[in-house]
Amino acid sequence: MMMVSMALLVWCGGWWLNGRLANSPASNTSAVKLLVPAIFGVTLLIVWELLVRGLEVSLVILPAPSVIAARFATSLPILWQDFQQTILKGALSGYIIGCGAALLMAIAVDRSDFLRRGLLPVGNFVAALPIVGTAPILVMWFGFDWQSKAAVVVVMVFFPVLVNTVAGLRETSAMQRDLMQTYAASYWQSFFKLRLPAALPFVFNGLKISTTLALVGAIVAEFFGSPTVGMGFRISTSVGQLALDMVWAEILVAALAGSAFYGMMALIEKTLTFWHPSQRG
Amino acid sequence: MKTVLAVLSVLAAIAVIWYAACVPMNIKGVLDAAERSGAEVVPATARERRDMGSFGLVATNSFAIRDVWSQDRPRLPAPHQVAVELWETTVEKKITSKRSLIYHGQVTLSATLLGFVIGTGLGILLAVGIVHSRVMDMSVMPWAIVSQTIPIIALAPMIIVVLYSIGVQGILPKAVISAYLSFFPVVVGMVKGLRSPDQMQLDLLKTYNASLGQGFWKLRLPASMPYLFASLKIGIAASLVGAIVGELPTGAVAGLGARLLAGSYYGQTVQIWSALFAAAILAAALVALLGVIERLVLKRMGVQA
Numbered sequence: 327m328m329m330v331s332m333a334l335l336v337w338c339g340g341w342w343l344n345g346r347l348a349n350s351p352a353s354n355t356s357a358v359k360l361l362v363p364a365i366f367g368v369t370l371l372i373v374w375e376l377l378v379r380g381l382e383v384s385l386v387i388l389p390a391p392s393v394i395a396a397r398f399a400t401s402l403p404i405l406w407q408d409f410q411q412t413i414l415k416g417a418l419s420g421y422i423i424g425c426g427a428a429l430l431m432a433i434a435v436d437r438s439d440f441l442r443r444g445l446l447p448v449g450n451f452v453a454a455l456p457i458v459g460t461a462p463i464l465v466m467w468f469g470f471d472w473q474s475k476a477a478v479v480v481v482m483v484f485f486p487v488l489v490n491t492v493a494g495l496r497e498t499s500a501m502q503r504d505l506m507q508t509y510a511a512s513y514w515q516s517f518f519k520l521r522l523p524a525a526l527p528f529v530f531n532g533l534k535i536s537t538t539l540a541l542v543g544a545i546v547a548e549f550f551g552s553p554t555v556g557m558g559f560r561i562s563t564s565v566g567q568l569a570l571d572m573v574w575a576e577i578l579v580a581a582l583a584g585s586a587f588y589g590m591m592a593l594i595e596k597t598l599t600f601w602h603p604s605q606r607g
Numbered sequence: 608m609k610t611v612l613a614v615l616s617v618l619a620a621i622a623v624i625w626y627a628a629c630v631p632m633n634i635k636g637v638l639d640a641a642e643r644s645g646a647e648v649v650p651a652t653a654r655e656r657r658d659m660g661s662f663g664l665v666a667t668n669s670f671a672i673r674d675v676w677s678q679d680r681p682r683l684p685a686p687h688q689v690a691v692e693l694w695e696t697t698v699e700k701k702i703t704s705k706r707s708l709i710y711h712g713q714v715t716l717s718a719t720l721l722g723f724v725i726g727t728g729l730g731i732l733l734a735v736g737i738v739h740s741r742v743m744d745m746s747v748m749p750w751a752i753v754s755q756t757i758p759i760i761a762l763a764p765m766i767i768v769v770l771y772s773i774g775v776q777g778i779l780p781k782a783v784i785s786a787y788l789s790f791f792p793v794v795v796g797m798v799k800g801l802r803s804p805d806q807m808q809l810d811l812l813k814t815y816n817a818s819l820g821q822g823f824w825k826l827r828l829p830a831s832m833p834y835l836f837a838s839l840k841i842g843i844a845a846s847l848v849g850a851i852v853g854e855l856p857t858g859a860v861a862g863l864g865a866r867l868l869a870g871s872y873y874g875q876t877v878q879i880w881s882a883l884f885a886a887a888i889l890a891a892a893l894v895a896l897l898g899v900i901e902r903l904v905l906k907r908m909g910v911q912a
Contacts, residue, residue, distance in 0.1 A: 341742065348742045359745065366746035387769050444613030448621075454840070454894055455887040456848045458760075459863075462871035462879050467682065541758035549764075549855045550871050557761070565764040568772075573765045581757040588756035 329380025333373045340369030389571040397571040398578055404560070405579050412557040413583050415472035416544035420479025424540075425533060428484045432491035433517075446492055453485035461547040470551045478547040483536035487529070494528025495521050527602050530595040537587040541580060625686055626676070631661035632683040633675040638664060640678070641671055684877045692881040705861075708885045714862040716889060718778050718850040722785020723843050729786070730793030730842075731835075737794070738801040738827070739819070751794050759787060763853050781853035781862075788849040789842030796838025800831025829908055836901040843893045851886060863889075 344362050352358050371391045377383070378390040385393055398405070435441045461478045468474035498521050506516040548558025557576050564572040599605055635656060642648045649667040650656055656664060665672065676685040684692075693708065700707035733751075737744045763784045770780040804826050812822045854864025863886045870879035 344746050345742045348745045362745040363749040387772050440613050443610045444617035447614050448617055454844050455890050459883045459886050462867050542760045545761050565768050577761050580761045584757045
């Protein structure tokens, strides 16, 4: 009971502190903007810990954050192996192949009006479908190892990047294109100097959406068969053994990897599209 | 008209490529079957053929090509095989049958819809809170955005096991995953939408002496509708993926995800493909349905759609 009331107290305290910070005159400084969500996150973790211990929830069913952190620290080698297998081999190689293919395809589509009219609605349609479902087929074709995971990722990231890139390449106004023509610019000159830069915000939108899809594809594909290593494999076997602290540790890895991957793309976007209004703010 | 023609020819090209791809993909299986039934095959044994390229085999055994589109368990089923399987498992089976895709589809669909409704409802509530409370905005919103970068699907197996161990099973665990997946797109989109009225419009309401509630119902909520529907379309597709993935790790016996898993265990490729198409059709239908509702709602509200 002590712990439960303490959890309530911590929650109220955190909320009060955030309220003070958010409504204070300093609320627009970047320090406060970082501090407030950080306090919220820490409060949540403490409340979780206190509630699990106070209400005596079985640590098997819902491990407390401290248990998860301990498990994370002690099984770093396994987590690192899984990370290599699933993220570095499966997701990243699939992401690079898929996005590269989609960008090349987008240029081809952009050059031909017929293809753009025909392929874009189909691509838009396919992008909304549950493509993760192709995982069993691709695992059957490419075997259990990371190649099949990369294949699933390729299929998953291809259409979002394609659709966004094609939309981006249409972004320049007729006036700008005419200007390039009066300069007697060739197709590739106007492509690299005008249309590709103008398309970059859209391209990066597709690339950022695809980071999550790549991880999801690589993890889910492992549910359909994998060597005895990998995050999806570890999650499904640990769930079977009710080692939920291990599952949470894997989720923590997935979360960190996903955020880092996304953050990396956002950083590249920022350096490449510094001129765009959305980046100036 | 030109667009329709272009789409149709792209679809036709896909079908042609698909049929053509069946030849090298399936040729080994066809030749093995032919050898067993006593036909003359070059080279003669399966071991020799194993290391040969598919195209070489096609070249030396051109008689076998007509069989690649009618195998029982092909590596790549031909489009008409998938279509026939879809027809047989939807129209010709009773919908209560365990082999009916409609039966499996509705299992998945009910989890999807329940989760979608829960996720959307909570998402809208949170968005309203975020827009009206600066504390919530500053504390929750960054986490909502970060959570979009996390492969949440990884949680699915655990949620199911945890809920099972406290006695909740059946549709609810899958719905929780669906709800979780549709929750954040709705929050982010709805916050954007509720913030979309510009300062001029907000000031105008202030000069009318409108209360907070009036401002919400008459300005913010209507203005947010296009954003809401855009995120609902993303949310429902994500919900369906969530429900399907939620069926995978526990070896569920019913649902499209269970069909996929069973098909992959027993090498029933045609079954996998038909389940995949059923899922795709379901997703397309749901998104299209939301599109229709969007048009009706916006029209009713007098927005030019």
